[in-house]
Amino acid sequence: MLTPTTFLIGATLPVMSRIYATHGGRVGSDVGRLYLVNTAGAALGCVLTGLVFLRYLGARETIFLGAAINLFVGAGALALMRLARAPLPAAAANGEGEAPGQGDRVTDAAAAPAIGRAAHALPISAGGLRYVAIAYAISGFIALGYEVVWARILYVHSSHAAYSFSLMLTVFLAGLALGGAGGSWVLRRRRATLRHFGAIQLAIGLLAVLILHAFARLPALHLDDWFGGYTVAYEFLIAFVTLFPPTVLLGTLFPVVGSLYTRERAQAVGLRIGRVNAFNTLGAIAGSLGSGFVLVPVLGLRNTTVALAVLNLALGAAALRFDRGGRRALRFAPAGAVVATVVAVAVLPTGFYLGSYYTEVDRLIFYKEGVETTVAVLEVPEDNYKISFVNGRDEVPTDRASMSAFRLLGHLPPLLRPGARNALVLSFGNGIATGTMNTHDIPVIDAVDLSPEMMEAAAVYSEENYNVLDSERLQLHVEDGRNFLLRTEASYDIISVDATHPANASSWALFTSEFYQLIERRLAEDGVFMQWIPIHGVRENDYRDILRTVWDIFPNMVLWSTGSTHSYVVATREPISPVVMQSVLARAAANPTVVRDLGPPEAIAGYVAMAEGDLTRYIGRGPVITDNDAFFMPAR
Known part of the structure; x- marks a missing residue:
């Protein structure tokens, strides 16, 4: 083209x-x-x-x-x-009125031969x-x-x-x-x-x-x-x-x-x-x-x-x-x-490119430079803490707030859709959310990520992701998320999206109306869609616009939050009624892994930030984000 x-x-x-x-x-x-x-x-x-x-x-x-x-x-x-x-006036043609040297520069090469002598x-x-x-x-x-x-x-x-x-x-x-x-x-x-x-x-x-x-x-x-x-x-x-x-x-x-x-x-x-x-x-x-x-x-x-x-x-x-x-x-x-x-x-120093602040090479447990991404994983064993850097940006920290976010992304969709036949995870990362979802015995989980280096680094997160790389149910795809949605003809009971920040040049396209329309086409009739929406580094107007864009395609939407800077949209084709929520909490209470990861049912219920009515009022009227006009400036 x-x-x-x-x-x-x-x-x-x-x-x-x-x-x-x-x-x-x-x-x-x-x-x-x-x-x-x-x-x-x-x-x-x-x-x-x-x-x-x-x-x-x-x-x-x-x-x-x-x-x-x-x-x-x-x-x-x-x-x-x-x-x-154009024909020159007679006076000009006779050379009258032309200053010495005027006209040396030939403006039409086709009309006059180029000036140049062999002496040059x-x-x-x-x-x-x-x-x-x-x-x-x-x-x-x-x-x-x-x-x-x-x-x-x-x-x-x-x-x-x-x-x-x-x-x-x-x-x-x-x-x-x-x-x-x-x-x-x-x-x-x-x-x-x-x-x-x-x-x-x-x-x-x-x-x-x-x-x-x-x-x-x-x-x-x-x-x-x-x-x-x-x-x-x-x-x-x-x-x-x-x-x-x-x-x-x-x-x-x-x-x-x-x-x-x-x-x-x-x-x-x-x-x-x-x-x-x-x-x-x-x-x-x-x-x-x-x-x-x-x-x-x-x-x-x-x-x-x-x-x-x-x-x-x-x-x-x-x-x-x-x-x-x-x-x-x-x-x-x-x-x-x-x-x-x-x-x-x-005399060059070590060739590790970790970011503006992180130079602790002795804590590196993984480092690889690939076609698109430079991925590094640092570990602080005394604090039981790991963190991944993708092109210098921290993406997979294992602090308590972040782990709660990954666990909710993995547990909530299967709790809302028990007996799911398949699931799609866009942005596999280091596999924590995918590994969490895999504990619910979903027969097929397609996980998509642009970075094969991040998938490889998932091996050092085996404790956090429940050894998901060893699961026979997992199918990894190194591909752009939207391209996968365009290419596949499958219909999914669960679609979970854990893209990086919308201000990131590689992720903005996962927060537009065209993207959510693709999600809607690939979501099964009784399916569940869930996406992480960051609060940090996002201007409030942009945050509202993102929520409004999702709501424009999925009007039955609930906003969840595990605190800190993490929020999530959860959308279904039918409203999530109190009866549905009670069954979700009952299933959570009966699952020891869910209780260990997210706490008792009342703690899970506390993660609901805004139901449909409050959310609609918060969003208000305004534009939806399209591929043509998406432009997220990082908030300071």
Whole structure:
């Protein structure tokens, strides 16, 4: 679906290069300026979309706005083309009234040949040109590999909000833009050489490893305390401190490569810029896929960074070897960069990315970096306490309040629906709620989670989850929850949802009207739906909107709470009458596991926070949340 649009987007740079870079000897500088304005515009669009447009306009309207800007720019280009081809007045045609030098810039490349003389051509061999093309493709692989790794590490120190990745990407693009500006400025004053390309590659490799030291120092600095938590300003600052320096160097590569590969000859600038940019983009695609799906799971975040840095050093050394006219002092530059990088790697701290505050590596009982998630489990044996961190956020603590929440999620649906034939658990996590539900002998429990690392970590929670991984009734699915609902044709007697916080960019889609409509379609006629709704970190208006959105699909809804920051919606197709509640409490009293986990029946009855009448009054009138306008800002 995206290919036609991205194909056309990719065609704009070579076309604009052909129009704008018309002077031989200034090609690298001119395409660098284009790169500057294009990338700066991308950075502006990224930050506005993440912080403003999605929040106040909605996803669909943001797309319409982008399309309208495209149409406006396209109409402007067509109008300029018509003006450029219009017949000139007689005076202008005779050259009268034109200042010296006016009209040097050709605005319509099709109407006038590009200006460029062989004297401007760079003396670079055919082998050198092939090296530039291959090396720039590998540079694309490295750059996107770094972006994947840096985003994963920064995510550990962010709020995981919808705008978090936008802020990271904005800083990344801003660095590229400034680097393009710097490269363009330098090329106005001197010719590009392979030694420039090589020196930049060596610097990127060394700096990428040094950035790992900056990441390692972030927890000790407690910068979030300065900003009162994970604010937009805080997330922008840590992204700027860590990402901006290396991305500036990455941005300088484009004007240098543009100058080298075109040999500063303007006649073929469109073709050559399009070709070398295609090589770089193909490398970037491979880098994104290879780093995310292969290198990080196999090598880990830190070692993937080191491997990519080695590629930078190799490219730099090869470029300096090709540049035979370089300064003799630069012959030792690769060796110096390698030695400095080796030293920087040797003194790196342990490569565990746990979060902003948690650095107690000696308490780790599980750690794994996967395709999407970095999962760590810490244990405090003297307090009989464990806690999981998923990309730096605590998700499965075993304090008393949290355990009550997991137990209620597991016990209440089977108590409301005795004899259930099957159950669906979305967000398996470390399996405590699922293991609790499994004690009710439900024949089939489908448990879904995006993170196979969390499922693997469930083994260290065997005491808390009642060894659920050993149950033959459990069927695990590594998949997105909504995608599973769309794909399955099964009808479930119980659907339990324990998604992470709605402000989390990976979970907001489990709190919208479209999601609850999917739940309604897959819920059996006499089925029970239960979902955890957090109270902490949620603005009250958002909390009411979530409850109203559930109520819009399931009007027979009751709000439960085990105290602390945990609340739950429990919905059935028929109202939960006093008679039904009495039978639930009777079944609970007869089940020793339920009594041990939740207390006596009167304690369970005390977990009811609002029945239908009170809940309807609390919710009030207002909007329901849809996929188009969902935007949860973390409460401070």
